[in-house]
Amino acid sequence: MAGHAVGVALDPAQEKAYVVTDSGKLYSVSLTHHVKREFVTTESLGSPGGVALDGEGKAYVTDHSGNRLVRVDLSNGTTETVVTGVQAYAVKLDTEGKTAYVTGLDGKLFAVDLGKKDTKKLIVDGLGPSTSGATLDGNGKAYTGNWNHVGNLWEVDLLADRPTKRAVTALSRQSGDIALDGAGTAYISDHWGDVLYKVDLASGAQRVAVKATGSFSALGVALDLDNGVLYVSTWEGQLWRFALRVLQSPELIEITTGV
Template identity: 55%
Template sequence: MPANNATNNDKAQDESDSTKNPAGGSIFNGGKGYAATAENAAKAISDNTPGTGIGDWDEENETVSGSTSGYVHKLESGREPWLMRQTAHGALDVMGGFLAPFFQGVQKTAGEQLKVSSDPQTTSNMASAAKGAAYKKVKEDGVKIEREDRPTIDKETQDALKRAHYRTEGAFLVCKFNAKAYDVALHPSGHKAYVVTDDGALYGVDLTTGIKRKVITSEALGGTRGVAVGADNQAYVTDFSGNRLLQVDVSNGKTQVILKDVNAQGIGLDRNGKAYITDVANAELLEVDLKKKEKKSIISGLGDQASGVALVLDENGKARKAYTGHWWAAGDLFEIDLEGSSPTKQPVTKADYSPGLAVDGTGTAYVCDHSADILYTVDLEGRKRREAVKSAAGAFSPFGIALDTDNGVAYVCTYEGQLWRFSLSVLQSPELIEIVTT
C-alpha cells in the first residue's frame, strides 16, 4: 500500500540523517519523519477513498462521466458549508486541504531546526551572544536590591512577636561573664542591658543576640556595686571601695566623678535628673542632683548593709516611693514614701541578703537573695513573699535585677557571673522555676 511505502521511505531517511548528525538528528529527524508519514497517510486516504476521484455530467448521454462519487463530491462542494451533509465528502476536503499542508509545514520547520542543530558553531555563537549581552547588562546596571524591595516587618509587629516570645519563654540564660555580676540596668530603649562586675568593669549586652562588649572607660571603676542608665546614654555606677558615684558615657567610655566621700551601694534614677542611692556607712537613703553634683539625706535607719534601691515614679517621672534592701545582712524590705514633706518608712517583709530588688508599679516587688539562692516575688499590699526561682547552692545566686515591663520580662545577674531573662508571667505564676547546673 502507498501508506506503508511512505512510512518505510521516511524511516530510511531518518536513519540516514541520524547517522550524519547523531547529536541532533534523532530529535529533529524524528519530528520531520513523523510529519511526513502523517502527510503521506492523509494523501493515501484521500486517493483511495470513494468520492475522491474526478467525475462530470455528460449532457449528451445524460449520465456521469468518470467517478460517480467524485461527481457527488463536486456537487456537495458547492453547497452552503454550514448545511448538514449526508456523506463524508466534506471531511475529505478537510483532509486534503488542511491536514496535508499542515504536516508539510511541520516537515519544513523540523528541517530548519535540524539544520541549526547540525551546525555546532551556529548554536555556540547564539549561546555566546546571549551570554555576552547578559553579562554586559549586569556589569552596566549592577545587581541592586532597593530598600523598598527588601522584606520588612513593621515595628509594632516586631514588638508584638517579641512580647509573645518572652512571655512564653520561662527562663533563658542570656550570657556569661568572667567575674561576679553584681548589678544590671536596662537602657530606656529596651535594646541593651548594662552590667557591672566585681573586677571593676561595665559591660553593654545586646538583649537580642546576647553579645556583650566591655565599655572602655577613662579610669578604673573600682569596687562596683550598683548601676543605673538614663536615656542620655549616661550610666551611673557606685564605687563602694572608692567611696564615689561615677558617671560613664556608654557611647565613648568617658568617665567623671559625680560625688566623693559616699559609701554608695544601690542606685535608682528618676526622669528628672535625680539619683537615689543607699549610703552603707550611715544606713540612709540619699537624693543626688546629678547636674549640680549635690546630695541630701532623705531618711536614715535603714539597717545594716543598706542596699538595693527600687523606685516607683509618677506620670511626670518623679520618684514617689522607694524600696531598699541589704547587701550582706539580714533585715527588712523597707517601703519609703517620698511624696510628703517628711518622708516615712515602714517594713514590708523580710528581705535577708537582698542587694538587688525591683518593683513593677502594680503592687509586686522582686527581691534577690544571693545567700539562699532564691528570687522572691512580694505582694506589697498583702505583705507576703513567695519563692519564684531557686537553685542548688552555687547554681543561681541572684544579685541584681531589672524589669522590662513593656516586654514582660525581668533580667537577673548572679554571683556566678550570669545574666538571665525570666518571663514575668511565669515568675508570677504559682509554679517554681528551678535552676540546675549542667
C-alpha cells in the same frame, strides 16, 4: 564576665542590658544576639554595686570602696565623679533622669542632683547594715533592702515634707536588689540563698519564685515591663532572663545551672 555581676540596668529601646561587676568592669549585652562588650573607661570604676541609665547616653555607677557615684559617657568611656562621701551601693534615677537615689552601705539613702557637682541630700538613715537594693515606684516611694543581712523591706516616702520610712515586712532572706512590677509585687534577689523571691507589698507575704540546683546567686534585678521580662545578674557572672508571666504563676521555677 570578669568578676561578680552585681548590678544590671536596661535600655529596651537599644535592646541592651548594662552590667557592672565588682571587679570594676562595665559591660553592654545585646538582648537579641547575646553578645557582650566590655567598656574601656578612662579610669577604674572601683567596686561597683549598681548601675543606672539616664536614656541620654550616660550610665551612673556606684563605687562603694571609693565612696562615690561615677558618670560614664557610653559613647567614649569618659568618666566623671558626680558625688563623694557616700558608701554608694545601689542607684536608681527618677523618671526625668535628673536625680539619682543612692543607698549607702551604712544604712542611708541619698538624693543626688545630677546637674550639679557633688550635691547630695540625706533622705533617711537607719535602713540597716549592708543597705543595698533600691528601687522607685514612680509615685514618690522608694524601696530598699540589705544584701548581707536579713532585715526589713523598707518603704521611704520621698514626697513627705520630712521623708519617713516604714517597714513593709520583715524579710526572711537577704535582699540584694529589688524590682517592682507596678501591680504590687516586688521581685528580690538573695545571692546567699541562690533564689529570686517575691513579696506582696500589701500583705508582706513572701514566696520563692526561682530556685536553683547548682549556683544561681542572684544579685542585680531589672524589669522590662513593656516586654514582660525580668533580667537577673549573678555572682557567677551570668545574666538570666525570665518571662514575667511565668514568674507571676504560683508554681516554683526550678533551674539546673551546672555550676
